[in-house]
Amino acid sequence: MSFIEYGDTIKDGDTAIVFLGHESMFPVKVQHGTVTQTKYGVIRHSMDLIGKKYGSKVTCSKGGWVFILHPTPELWTMNLPHRTQILYSTDISIITMMLELKPGSIVCESGTGSGSLSHALIRTVAPTGHLYTVEFHQQRAEKAREEFREHGVEHLVTVTNQDVCKNGFGVSDIADAVFLDIPSPWEAIGHAKAALKAEGGRICSFSPCIEQVQRTCLAMEEYGFTEINTLEILLRVYNVRTISLQIPDLGKAAEDNSSTGFDSSNPSNQGSPCTNLQQGTVQFKSSVPQREMVGHTGYLTFATKSLF
Amino acid sequence: MAVMAAMAAGPGPRICEGECAVLKRGDVFKAVAVLRRRKIIFEKQWFYLDNAIGHVYGTTFEVTSGGNLQPRREVEETTTDTKEAGTDNRNIVDDGKSQKLTHDDIKALKDKGIKGQEIVQQLIENSTTFRDKTEFAQDKYIKKKKKKYEAVITIVKPSTRILSTMYYAREPGKINHLRYDTLAQMLTLGNIRAGNKMIVMETCAGLVLGAVMERMGGYGSIIQMYPGGGPVRAATSCFGFPKHFFNNLHEFPLSKVDSLLSGTFSTEMLPSEIEDNALVEEESNGLTDEKQGSIQETEEESITATAMEINQTEEQETMDINAEDVEFKDNKEKDNKENVREKQRKQWERRKKLIEAAALLREKNADGLIVASKFHPTPLLLSLLEFVAPSRPFVVYCQYKEPLLECYTKLRERGGVINLKLSETWLRNYQVLPDRSHPKLTMSGGGGYLLSGITVVLDKGKSDSSSLEALKMEEPSSKRCKVQDLQC
Numbered sequence: 001m002s003f004i005e006y007g008d009t010i011k012d013g014d015t016a017i018v019f020l021g022h023e024s025m026f027p028v029k030v031q032h033g034t035v036t037q038t039k040y041g042v043i044r045h046s047m048d049l050i051g052k053k054y055g056s057k058v059t060c061s062k063g064g065w066v067f068i069l070h071p072t073p074e075l076w077t078m079n080l081p082h083r084t085q086i087l088y089s090t091d092i093s094i095i096t097m098m099l100e101l102k103p104g105s106i107v108c109e110s111g112t113g114s115g116s117l118s119h120a121l122i123r124t125v126a127p128t129g130h131l132y133t134v135e136f137h138q139q140r141a142e143k144a145r146e147e148f149r150e151h152g153v154e155h156l157v158t159v160t161n162q163d164v165c166k167n168g169f170g171v172s173d174i175a176d177a178v179f180l181d182i183p184s185p186w187e188a189i190g191h192a193k194a195a196l197k198a199e200g201g202r203i204c205s206f207s208p209c210i211e212q213v214q215r216t217c218l219a220m221e222e223y224g225f226t227e228i229n230t231l232e233i234l235l236r237v238y239n240v241r242t243i244s245l246q247i248p249d250l251g252k253a254a255e256d257n258s259s260t261g262f263d264s265s266n267p268s269n270q271g272s273p274c275t276n277l278q279q280g281t282v283q284f285k286s287s288v289p290q291r292e293m294v295g296h297t298g299y300l301t302f303a304t305k306s307l308f
Numbered sequence: 309m310a311v312m313a314a315m316a317a318g319p320g321p322r323i324c325e326g327e328c329a330v331l332k333r334g335d336v337f338k339a340v341a342v343l344r345r346r347k348i349i350f351e352k353q354w355f356y357l358d359n360a361i362g363h364v365y366g367t368t369f370e371v372t373s374g375g376n377l378q379p380r381r382e383v384e385e386t387t388t389d390t391k392e393a394g395t396d397n398r399n400i401v402d403d404g405k406s407q408k409l410t411h412d413d414i415k416a417l418k419d420k421g422i423k424g425q426e427i428v429q430q431l432i433e434n435s436t437t438f439r440d441k442t443e444f445a446q447d448k449y450i451k452k453k454k455k456k457y458e459a460v461i462t463i464v465k466p467s468t469r470i471l472s473t474m475y476y477a478r479e480p481g482k483i484n485h486l487r488y489d490t491l492a493q494m495l496t497l498g499n500i501r502a503g504n505k506m507i508v509m510e511t512c513a514g515l516v517l518g519a520v521m522e523r524m525g526g527y528g529s530i531i532q533m534y535p536g537g538g539p540v541r542a543a544t545s546c547f548g549f550p551k552h553f554f555n556n557l558h559e560f561p562l563s564k565v566d567s568l569l570s571g572t573f574s575t576e577m578l579p580s581e582i583e584d585n586a587l588v589e590e591e592s593n594g595l596t597d598e599k600q601g602s603i604q605e606t607e608e609e610s611i612t613a614t615a616m617e618i619n620q621t622e623e624q625e626t627m628d629i630n631a632e633d634v635e636f637k638d639n640k641e642k643d644n645k646e647n648v649r650e651k652q653r654k655q656w657e658r659r660k661k662l663i664e665a666a667a668l669l670r671e672k673n674a675d676g677l678i679v680a681s682k683f684h685p686t687p688l689l690l691s692l693l694e695f696v697a698p699s700r701p702f703v704v705y706c707q708y709k710e711p712l713l714e715c716y717t718k719l720r721e722r723g724g725v726i727n728l729k730l731s732e733t734w735l736r737n738y739q740v741l742p743d744r745s746h747p748k749l750t751m752s753g754g755g756g757y758l759l760s761g762i763t764v765v766l767d768k769g770k771s772d773s774s775s776l777e778a779l780k781m782e783e784p785s786s787k788r789c790k791v792q793d794l795q796c
Binding site for chain 2: 004019057067068090092094098120126128198214217233234236286287306307
């Protein structure tokens, strides 16, 4: 396996995802001789994992079972250990498209943080591109390097431990795109411009607060960026449920045999909802929104560096 | 010489004849084929692209009186001489009489060849209320006039970002109202990347296919499933991919899927007559005719067809493909005998490709499935998932939610899928200006829905365990509903 290429069977040293049920999963480092505890029992790596096909069902010692999944940057984002607040796939998706990233692209990123976006960027620019990522926190930079190594992508990424606002990305005139997720992005706009290719490129800045966005847009304008555009994107998830609604008892008129209004015994009322005559209910399939949703992550500001 | 001057302009890819380029003015995009002596209409202006050839992408041009493009030099800001401004609009009466220049006056200025910038300056000077406006209102006024009178066009290189935005704004019907951020989600959720073996089923004029191809960078392979006689790839040709990207692009007819799954597939009953006119589809506006059928593979022609397709919204008449535009390799002057042999060779080629595609599908080890079509998604998913390996993502787009509800239910019944998620994205654009930042006035009401999931090894023939599995995979709900979930 690798984060940039699919493999069929689980191997020693792989990072695999253990899926227990809805929204319940965790990553595991596959290693000969080790075991992993789950609420369904023990998973023995040598017996239950190594050599098995990805996507297989594995029965644990207590009888319950799980699925073992091939890692992807999206699954990693949902399961990685947080060292900082991370970017989720919804934002990552629009960033990737709006920065026009593809195999061979050279991208600069700061800050690396927990590596959520980094993994996604590496996946997109592989096999011929490169990610230059800058992180000013020494331990986080080191942890990121370690993870990239473990995940077999170290040849596609360079982690630099410095302050991007003071010292830039460590490269110049080579990037197709730059991404900023730092407290004061306006201080790094100049460095971003220097890192981008002379022929032009794209930039994106992610900021939770509108004040940061205002300063960043001003800086982008001052440095000659064009097509400056700010947006936000939110994900709405629906749960698919079969809903049963009771039909109210409106009583019966003295003379009439038929009741007015909604008649649950009338076949024309049936169609897709199924009426339950015994209980006086109507059933139907519905897409029910979640009780709470993410209302804000950050504002995304995109712009173009052009020659003119 | 014009080309020499262009060479001096700098590094980067250049606008080439025969390619597809995108014209941009503000937020408006239009894809066109770069051809000499071809009149283009864009944003109420007529011009030729000849002078743009050789310049780098990203160059901004002005349209001269002769309909020629001229690169635009650095522009000085339109300065208001007086910093005079009002505080609010309590005394400003909108009686339509504040501008002293008449329609004719402005037209006269335009005819004299006066630059847009100068016209805007004139408008400001001849506006009685300008100095009473607040600074913000003045700013807004200038921006509005600039937009109208400073007709500059930028020529940009096509990309998924640009083409998906363009299609959504200009021809959403052609792409089933797939909004560009929804497409972005699909590409990421589907883990589209170099080296994958993807199955794509779309009726979005080839836009989704193009987006997938861009993210795969020519590595890996794609099998495009198509309804009817052949796949529509009008939008795909706009991307300008190098030829080798198409080496591992296969296609397979939906009408043969059942036979492939049941093991009765044969190449006997090929709709070969229809295949002669590969690009024939309801969407192609009937631009291609019988005779042109055999040369549809040429890049230039499909680009012209694309430009036509998109030009249609501005030009009412249906344009014929101009024979001089297309470089025929063989067929035009051949005699009948050779024509027949050519046809037979092509048919043999197609048959060979079909067998190759069938073999690829039969391996049942695709790395993912992307569906974005006008058809009901359920039958597509249930059959095409058979060709996908376990532990791989799939994403289905539908303009409407209800078919995806049914799809979800059927997938739960089938088993072999986990992490099913029905979602949509909410997108909002902002105006960011000092002291004037707020969301923009209008936003898209909807961009379609996605159903995504991951395949797992299918436990066939164990109906008890699959319903238990379904229960475990289901999102937690109130205990009372659980029994009903299984029944309906």
